[in-house]
Amino acid sequence: MSQTHGLKASRGGWKRHVASTGALALLVSAGPALAASGFTAVTASGDDGNRPSATVDGNLATRWSSLGVGQWLRGDLGAVKSLSAVDIAWHEGNRRANTFVLATSTDGATWTMAVSTKSSGTTANFERYTFATRTARYVRVTVNGNSLNAWASIAEWAAITGDLPAPVGRDRFGVTMLYPSKAGGEAWTLADNATSDRRFNPQDTLTRNSDGSWKVRDSQVRLSVFTSTGYDDNKIPTYDRDVLASRGYMQAANDWKNVEMTGFVKLNSASVASDNFDWYARGGKHNNDHSGCEGSSYKAGLHYDGRARWQKETWHVSYEQTPYKAATSALKGRWVGFKSVMRNVTVSGRTAVKLEMYVNENADRVTWKKVYDYTDAGAWGGDAQHCGGATGPMPITWGGPIAVFRWDNANDVDFKWLSVREIQP
Known part of the structure; x- marks a missing residue:
């Protein structure tokens, strides 16, 4: 992923044009400094004559300023892009710590908080504020005063x-x-008649809702999806991890390996608010048969409270977890789309696994925000020796015959629009 940022040139000779309407100042034409910031335009809630355009002119000696708690500065990226951080150089940032909130939006109307924090108060140069990579067109920083007064003052800022x-x-x-x-x-x-699909094994009673979605009431749900070959553990000749890694599959060459799994869920009731939805693949059944070695998987976990993390199940049951990250607000009572992507990549000449999670928070089916990005390059826990592997933390680079949509401790869930696709790695 390429990143854009740089504000190294001087201001001299760069042509700007500023048009004011009421309290808002809009940068209309982009010079080199504006392009370097990543923004095509900037606006603000107000100013004292130090206009918002000064935050993208490449000059730390100029600034935008506006008096009052809650003053904001907004930048337009020109199109929906992948955004992972914002750099801000605070005016007099070496003398005062600013309290602020960063938020993003794809349409300029609905905003999602990215960061709520304080600046260090130790530097007037750029400070970087990172967050889970997401799609956004607009970025807004709302300043809620500083350690000395109620002024909002920013010298420069840039989107990463x-x-x-x-x-x-x-x-x-x-x-x-x-x-x-x-x-x-x-x-x-997911078939129109989900209960008649021989490639889909819900292992539970499903009922149809009036809107066409499906309801399941159980504290342990495992919606299994088979490849077109189907599932037969008698056709799995070995669970030796080194052999599986070498040939690339467990049962058949078309096992689920490089996949994009998608599902939309509405959590109506949960007995444990910290439990989660899991979309997972790269193994077969998860039980104690075959010493648990059939149960390998990468599990993308979206928790009911809005957190996300990946789990690596080297065998059933042997887990490693990545740290939690904030992904969205609590899930109960609303439709949320959830994607799990796993694909093999090459890192330092060896096969590794790229793991990504996305959420669609407004259920429009289109606006996806990346909430987790992790690469298992062979140094992430695990004890593959249990199943014949030469090294414990080896990545799970092979495919498996079953992909699963799973959740626990939620006794009323609606779901729809499930899919599993083999993608280009």
């Missing part, structure tokens, strides 16, 4: 953006597909 995976269309439900499907690869979508 990168290229998004090129959208490759939508599935039959109208849901955006983030990665291109593998030519001739495996693909599955």
Whole structure:
């Protein structure tokens, strides 16, 4: 992912044009400094003559200032982009600590908080504020005073953006597909009559809702999806981890390996608020048969309280977890889309696994925010020796015959628009 940022040149000779309407100042034409900031335009809630355009002119000696708690500065990236951080150089940032909130939006109307914190108060140069990578077009910083007074004053700021995976269309439900499907690869979508699909094993009683979605009431849910080959553990000749890594699959060459899993869920009731939805693949059944070695997986976990993390199940049951990250607000009572992406990549000449999570917070099927990005390059816990592996923390680079949509301790959940696709790694 390429990143854009740089404000090294001087101000001299750069042409700016500022148009004011009421209390808002809009930068209309972009010079080199504006382009370097990542923004195509900036606006603000107000100013004292130090206009918002000064925050993108490449000059730390100029600033935007406005008096009062809650004053804000907004930047337009010109298009929806992948955003992972914002750099801010606070005016007199070496003398006072600013209390502020960073928020992002794809449409300029609905905003999602990215950071709520204070500046260090020790430098007038750039400070970087990072957050889980997300899609955004607009960035807003709201200043709630500083350690000396109620002024909001910013000398420069810049967005840290990168290229998004090129959208490759939508599935039959109208849901955006983030990665291109593998030519001739495996693909599955939830059937109109889900209970008659022989590739789908819900292992629970499903009922149809009036809006076409499905309801399941159980404290342990495992919605299993088979490849077109189906599942038969008698056709799995070995669980030796080194052999599986070498050939790339567990049961058959079309096992679920490089996949994008998508599902929309509405949590109506949960007995444990900290439990989670898990979308996982790269193994078979998860039980104690075969010493648990069939139960390998990467599990993308979206918790009911809005947190996210990845789990690596080297065998069933042997877990490693990544740290929690804030992904969204609490899930109860609303439709949320959730994507799990796992794909093999090369790191330092060896096969590694790229793990990504995305959420669609408004259920429009289109607006996806990346909430987790992690690469297992062979140094992440695990004890693969239990199943014949030469090294304990080896990545799970092989495919498996079953992909699973799973949740526990939620006794009333609606779901719809489930899909599993084999993607280009």
